Amino acid sequence: MRRVAPALLASALLTGSLVGCSTETRPAQSRQAPPAEPPPTATETPRVPAGTAPQRAFPVGVRQLKLTRDGRALPVTLWYPAAGEAGGAVKRSATAAEGRFPVVMFSHGLGGRPDDYATLLTRWAAAGFVVAAPTFPHTSRGADGNVLDVLNQPADVSYALTQVLALDGRAGDPLRGRLDAERVAAAGHSAGGVTTIGLFTAGRDERLDAGVVFAGTAIGVGTAFAGATAPQLFVHGELDEVVEYAAGKAAYDKVPWPKAMLSLPKGDHGRTLLSDGAALRVVSDTSVEFLRWTLYGDPAAKGRISTDATRGDIATFDDHL
Template identity: 85%
Template sequence: MPRRVTPALLASAVLMAGLVGCSADARKTEGQQAPVEPPPAATPTPQVPAGKAPQRAFAVGVRQLKLNRDGRALPTTLWYPAAGQSGGAAKRSATAAEGRFPVVMFSHGLGGRPDDYATLLTRWAAAGFVVAAPTFPHTSRGADNNVLDVLNQPADVSYALDQVLALNGKADDALRGRLDSERVAAAGHSAGGVTTIGLFTASRDERLDAGVVFAGTALGVGTAFAGAAAPQLFVHGELDEVVEYAAGRAAYDKVPWPKAMLSLPKGDHGRALLSDGATLRVVSDTSVEFLRWSLYGDADARKRIPTDATRGDIATFDDHL
């Protein structure tokens, strides 16, 4: 019986298979030896502010923002730490927890929506992060799936970040005073991974301190990583049927900053991100500790990353953080 493919991943496959097939960077010509490149020049250690991430889990609230960038509708879902008992599903418009929390901008894959990733993003929010996920106008489920519009999405994310951070000073907003605008990351899956890489290359947003790329490639946005050093975590299935593992690895290899790659020997294009299971638990725990370290400056979290990454022999971990 053929394995079940969700509509979001099938659409992503249609997009990315064509793009990867056209990419000169994504694969080597068979039988041709790749040129040997000199090692990248040394780069400064990122100025991660020292601190401690919250030691407890939070309840999670969820709300919607109606955003629009020059006619591009960008409804944005916010998951955030909330007051009350931790655990359970996110509560609509719950009261925000006390504190100031880093912000993570998340970009969905082609044919997807933010809610598809709710299990993962709720865990990030429960760990003490405000997660903002725009629904893109041409690459979300039900849209026209215009592949080339992925190149406009880094600007969409930067605009959405502007609007999210503005809530911090909005007198009547429930998140007033709850956002730490000095600690911001970007993350994304598949086409959203392309978007995320773009935010550190051709469309560098200098407010970003770290990135998490799930099953991404640099096709269309390049590998000219720019600006201040921003640690990167790449997560990629070695059996990815859409974006070849080699393409993700090639982008990762070009990152000149502290970086790590979580490789899933039995992983595909990312089905594990959409529902709970052992693989998602490894991915979520590893990414949470990475964000605790890169945004909160938590040195203990940095020490825990390799242990979480290699738990249960589900993944291997290339650590250059």
């Protein structure tokens, strides 16, 4: 990846821990995005063939995958649709449901871990997606907190994706024959949002069909979005005390593909993602329908995105999908 000013990246992300977000807020004027040119009307469609997403909810299984890339330990948590009736607690090493499921790579924020986001990620798995979340070696909770290592994380995610997809053909693996390598997305929060943007810019992974960015910024990875059309969903709190709303909006404005931004007027940097509540339900339902559309090619799901996004006046929705 190209070199960037380390001080800029560090200042944007150094306090970006998911679980340690400050409750202080900045003056309202500091959160306002400068006037921007109207985004181009989206005319391209996702490259995933039209199809239908599962209408049922699945129970969810979870397992761990131990990976190492060039000496970098990358344990991956996998949540996946399991066999049986929906409901109940997530079951470790449960039998996978029948079918072939799209894959979503999720990147945690600075000082976080995949399990912090389990409420959201298990909802994705219950909707019919295999969610793979690496624990990064320097930016996870308990690590050395080297914020500049975020620039190595897009390559970590690409490596982990290769290893996860390989399970589909591995004899004896519980996910053998269950992964659809032609339907893949990336998502992430805060430093993980930077990682996700990087997977569509400087570290473009052409296997990715869509992206979901929570409280992210393009500092360090740039906004030179490249490659095939990959629709993007941005989610950002307008009271974000770590990554200013304007910074996320600026990255969103540069996306050249079909895109939408879910803005939470009362949202902070990420506590909405931690536990169930009205705001998380709006975020999870909106993101599920976005993934159903972009990865299953389900046109009916696309029609439900804006309805879920604007339910209860919790968020506003800039829709260019």
